[in-house]
Amino acid sequence: MAKEKNTEKQQELSITVAREEDLSEWYTQVIVKSDLIDYSKVSGCIVYKPRSYQIWEIIQRETDKRFKEAGIQNAYFPLFIPESLLMKEAEHLEGFAPEVAWVTQTGDSELGEKLAIRPTSETIMYDSYSKWVQSWRDLPLRLNQWNNVVRWEFKHSTPFLRSREFLWNEGHTVFATKEEAVAEEKVIIGIYKEILEKYMALYGVVGRKSKNETFPGAEWTHSIECFLPTGKAIQGPDFHHDGQIFSKAFNISFLDEKGERQFAWQNTFAITTRMIGVLIMTHSDDKGLVLPPRLTYNKCVIVPLLFKGKEEAVLEQARKLKERLSSFGAVLDERVGVSPGFKFSEWEIKGMPLRLELGPRDLEQGQIVVVKRHSGEKILVPLSDAEKEVERILNKIQDEMFEKSKAYTLSNxxxxxxxxxxxxxxxxxxxxxxxxxxxxxxxxxxxxxxxxxxxxxxxxxxxxxxxxxxxxxxxxxxxxxxxxxx
Ligand SMILES: [Zn+2]
The missing domain is CATH 3.30.110.30 (C-terminal domain of ProRS)
Structure with missing residues (x-):
C-alpha cells in the first residue's frame, strides 16, 4: 500500500510531458514542479519562490560586484513617474505608451496628474541628472539601480520570459564626450558576457540591433542574443548608446573647460530576470530543471542507502560527509519511508547539480557514487577525497554545460x-x-x-x-x- 502511494506521488511530482512533444506544457511543469515559482492572482505577475530568487540573487551579486569595480555606483529613484516627465521624449514615449500602467487615484480622490508605474527610468532619472550635471567636473556620472519595472503586455505571458512585472538592473551613465560614452560598451557587454558564460553556462552572440529593433530613444543598441533549442532566438542583456537624444530633451548640459555649454553623451544598459527563462529553456530536460552549480547555494545532495541493520553506520558517515561538504551547501536527505529512487527523481526535478549516494557496500570500499544531474554520468570517488573531488566535478559540470550551449549554438x-x-x-x-x-x-x-x-x-x-x-x-x-x- 505504502509503495502504491509513493508511485502515485511520484507521478504527480514528475514531468509528464516531453519537451519535444509540448514545449509550453513542459516549461510550465518544470518551473512549477521544481518549486521555482507560484502563480499570483494578477495575470502576468509571478511569485519568485526562494529557489528562483536565489538564481536572481547570484546574477545580481556577481553583476553588481563587477559594476562597482568598473566605477558604477548604485542609487534608487521613485517607482512613480509623472505623466509630464514621461512625455518629454516623444520617441521614447511612443515605444512604451501602450504598455504603461497608470495610477490615477488615491483613496477616493483623483490625482491631479496621473503617475506612470515605471516601465523604465530614463525620464525620472534624467530630470534629476539635469540638476546635478552643471560643470565638466560633475562628469562622468555613472549610476545604476536594481529594481522592478512594469510593462503591461497583452501578448500571452510566460513566467520569466514574458512577465508584466520583472526585475532588472538599469544602468544610466553620462559622459562629457562621445568617445568616453562609446568606450563604455566594451566594459558593460564584457561584464554581461562573463555572467552569461561563467555563471549561467549560456553562449550568446554580441551584435548590433537593426534600426527597427533599436531601443526607443537610443542611437544604437548592442545585445547578446541566445539561440534556444526551439529554433527561436531570444534577446539577452543589452547596451544602448543614447548619443545626445535625452540630454537635449532633458537639458543635461554642462560648462566645459573652456566655459562653453555642451550637451552630455549618455548610455543605458540592462540584464533582466528574463535570463532565468533562457537558462531553463536551454539546459533543462524531460526529468526537470537543470541548474549550473554556480547558480545555486545547495550544489549537492547526499542520499544514504539504508539497509536493515546497517542504517546507523551509513547515516553516521553521511552526516559527517554533509559537514565536510558544507561549503557546497550539501543537503542530506535522511527521510525515512521514502525510497532512494523516489528521492533521486525528486532531486532531479529540482535541478540539484550533483547527487552523492552512500550505501553499506560503498562504506566498506571507502567510496561514494557521484551522479551528475546534467548528463547522468556516474563517477566513483574515494570517500577520503570527497571535498576535493566534489569541487573538481562541480567545476567540470559548469564547463560542460557552457560547452554544450556553445556547441549547440554554433552547430545551428x-x-x-x-x-x-x-x-x-x-x-x-x-x-x-x-x-x-x-x-x-x-x-x-x-x-x-x-x-x-x-x-x-x-x-x-x-x-x-x-x-x-x-x-x-x-x-x-x-x-x-x-x-x-x-
Ligand atoms: Zn533587403
Missing amino acids: RVVCESVGDFEKALAEKKWPVVRWCGDPQCEESLKDLYGVKSNNIPLEQDKVAKGKCVFCSRDASCYAHLCKSL
Whole structure:
C-alpha cells in the first residue's frame, strides 16, 4: 500500500510531458514542479519562490560586484513617474505608451496628474541628472539601480520570459564626450558576457540591433542574443548608446573647460530576470530543471542507502560527509519511508547539480557514487577525497554545460546566401545568418512573409557582405541573424 502511494506521488511530482512533444506544457511543469515559482492572482505577475530568487540573487551579486569595480555606483529613484516627465521624449514615449500602467487615484480622490508605474527610468532619472550635471567636473556620472519595472503586455505571458512585472538592473551613465560614452560598451557587454558564460553556462552572440529593433530613444543598441533549442532566438542583456537624444530633451548640459555649454553623451544598459527563462529553456530536460552549480547555494545532495541493520553506520558517515561538504551547501536527505529512487527523481526535478549516494557496500570500499544531474554520468570517488573531488566535478559540470550551449549554438548557425538557404534553415529550426540590407522596410516585409525579425547583426561578421540583399534589390550591408524570436 505504502509503495502504491509513493508511485502515485511520484507521478504527480514528475514531468509528464516531453519537451519535444509540448514545449509550453513542459516549461510550465518544470518551473512549477521544481518549486521555482507560484502563480499570483494578477495575470502576468509571478511569485519568485526562494529557489528562483536565489538564481536572481547570484546574477545580481556577481553583476553588481563587477559594476562597482568598473566605477558604477548604485542609487534608487521613485517607482512613480509623472505623466509630464514621461512625455518629454516623444520617441521614447511612443515605444512604451501602450504598455504603461497608470495610477490615477488615491483613496477616493483623483490625482491631479496621473503617475506612470515605471516601465523604465530614463525620464525620472534624467530630470534629476539635469540638476546635478552643471560643470565638466560633475562628469562622468555613472549610476545604476536594481529594481522592478512594469510593462503591461497583452501578448500571452510566460513566467520569466514574458512577465508584466520583472526585475532588472538599469544602468544610466553620462559622459562629457562621445568617445568616453562609446568606450563604455566594451566594459558593460564584457561584464554581461562573463555572467552569461561563467555563471549561467549560456553562449550568446554580441551584435548590433537593426534600426527597427533599436531601443526607443537610443542611437544604437548592442545585445547578446541566445539561440534556444526551439529554433527561436531570444534577446539577452543589452547596451544602448543614447548619443545626445535625452540630454537635449532633458537639458543635461554642462560648462566645459573652456566655459562653453555642451550637451552630455549618455548610455543605458540592462540584464533582466528574463535570463532565468533562457537558462531553463536551454539546459533543462524531460526529468526537470537543470541548474549550473554556480547558480545555486545547495550544489549537492547526499542520499544514504539504508539497509536493515546497517542504517546507523551509513547515516553516521553521511552526516559527517554533509559537514565536510558544507561549503557546497550539501543537503542530506535522511527521510525515512521514502525510497532512494523516489528521492533521486525528486532531486532531479529540482535541478540539484550533483547527487552523492552512500550505501553499506560503498562504506566498506571507502567510496561514494557521484551522479551528475546534467548528463547522468556516474563517477566513483574515494570517500577520503570527497571535498576535493566534489569541487573538481562541480567545476567540470559548469564547463560542460557552457560547452554544450556553445556547441549547440554554433552547430545551428547557418550562413545563407539565398532565399532558398534561408527558408531551408528556418524549416530545419536552425539559426540563419543572412546577407542583408538592414533596411527597416525590408525587415517589415520579412515579418509579414516569414514572421521573423532581425535578432542582431553580429559584431564579428562571418564574412564581408558583398552584392545584393538576399531578399530585396538593395545593397547588402551585413550578415544578420534573422529568425523568430521569443
Ligand atoms: Zn533587403
